[in-house]
Amino acid sequence: MPCGPSVAPPYARPVSPARRRAARRLFPLPLALATVIAIAGCSSSDGGAGPAVPSPSGKAAAACRTLHGELPERVNGQDRTELEPASEYTAAWGDPTIELRCGVPRPEVLTPGSEHYNPTSDAAEVNGVSWLIEQRDGGYRFTTTDRAALFLEVTVPDAYAPEVGALTDLAKAVRSALPAGTPPAPKGG
Structure with missing residues (x-):
């Protein structure tokens, strides 16, 4: 339209x-x-532009592909949407979209030496998954902090307040597909 x-x-x-x-x-x-x-x-068009596609490799890429197959069809009451470009490293639900990106780089607030480094950043555990919480314009970005080999990012618009609710629907797939453990160390560290 x-x-x-x-x-x-x-x-x-x-x-x-x-x-x-x-x-x-x-x-x-x-x-x-x-x-x-x-x-x-x-x-409008049939396919919306999706989130930027990460480029994980090795174990992280394999874990993301496994997660992609286990993601729910509905998150926070919203149906899964088709993304352009299609990728096993991204997923989305609803309009405005709840976006998931698997295999993203370490967040700057968790990277020693970064100007944004903050070892006391807000975090929460939701159904057995630990998440870094970052408020953004129009919503929140949540990044896992307890998954071995990778970081997983979920962006939830303010339209779905309380935004953390989307994480409850994703927790089972995250726990099942992404082994718990220490995330990758910062590059050069």
């Missing part, structure tokens, strides 16, 4: 050549092209 009107409003009038020239001076071509591109991007 397009995000703009599909017909001209009743108050629209033809524009004189002088007004068109003035509009071109105020509305240069690059801005006009950007506007057209933005409007074209407003219409």
Whole structure:
């Protein structure tokens, strides 16, 4: 469904050549092209853009593929959605989307030497899985802190408050597919 009107409003009038020239001076071509591109991007399509696909390797990649097969069809009452591009390292539910990314890098707040390092960051255990909690604009990002070989990230929009509720639906699959243990050490550490 397009995000703009599909017909001209009743108050629209033809524009004189002088007004068109003035509009071109105020509305240069690059801005006009950007506007057209933005409007074209407003219409819905069958497949939505998904989260950035991580690129785990080795044991982490194998664990993510196992997890992908065990993920629930519904999270926080929302149905699983198809992603573009399709990947065994990502999943999503609902609209706005609850996004899962498996095999992500170590969060900066857990990386000694990072300017954002905070060893006392907020964390919680939900149904046997420990999560780092980071508030973001429009929601929360949760990252596992107790899974061997990898980090798993779940982003939940404010629309699903309390956002931590989505983690209860994911806990069984996470516990089953991703062995508990010490996550990977920081690079160079």
